[in-house]
Amino acid sequence: MTIFIAFFCLTVVLLLATAWTGKLARRKIHLILVACTVSGLSITIYYAVQLGLEYDLESAGSIFPVHMFLARLAAFSYIAPVVSGIATIRNGRHRALHGKIAGVVIALTVIAAITGIWMIMAADKIAV
Numbered sequence: 818m819t820i821f822i823a824f825f826c827l828t829v830v831l832l833l834a835t836a837w838t839g840k841l842a843r844r845k846i847h848l849i850l851v852a853c854t855v856s857g858l859s860i861t862i863y864y865a866v867q868l869g870l871e872y873d874l875e876s877a878g879s880i881f882p883v884h885m886f887l888a889r890l891a892a893f894s895y896i897a898p899v900v901s902g903i904a905t906i907r908n909g910r911h912r913a914l915h916g917k918i919a920g921v922v923i924a925l926t927v928i929a930a931i932t933g934i935w936m937i938m939a940a941d942k943i944a945v
């Protein structure tokens with residue numbers, strides 16, 4: 818649980834730093850932070866799956882499928898800023914759209930996190 822929370826917080830900080838450096842047009846550091854955010858996200862997903870194995874997630878009720886849908890949607894949504902980011906490098910007029918897409922990705926990440934916490938709190942822990 819502790820290592821999952823640590824990587825989740827690290828990923829959120831990296832995501833906000835990515836958005837901030839994008840706003841400041843610090844392109845090189847922005848791209849380095851994108852790579853760090855995606856790596857952090859991958860490690861967080863790994864630990865989330867490990868954490869899920871300790872719980873009977875179906876016992877959480879309808880929040881279980883809702884969270885699984887939102888978590889997958891949030892993870893796949895990271896493709897959109899990569900595509901729009903490459904488009905922005907090629908043509909600066911895509912910058913505003915890229916910024917809007919980044920906002921949606923951040924919002925989806927937050928919603929997935931809230932429903933994930935809700936699901937874990939509602940689920941029964943599997944006795945070992």
Ligand code: HEM
Pocket residue numbers: 832835836837838839840841842843844847848851854895898899900901902903905906912913915916917919920922
């Ligand atoms: C999680 C992923 C990402 C987030 C959250 C993010 C966020 C942002 C934000 C908020 C902006 C400012 C947009 C505005 O002014 O409204 C920006 C700018 C930019 N981003 Fe991203 N971005 C991400 C990924 C990427 C990727 C993968 C690339 C390229 C491959 C990229 C390339 C750029 C470029 C070129 C700019 C414009 C900077 C400039 O004007 O020099 N971004 N980004």
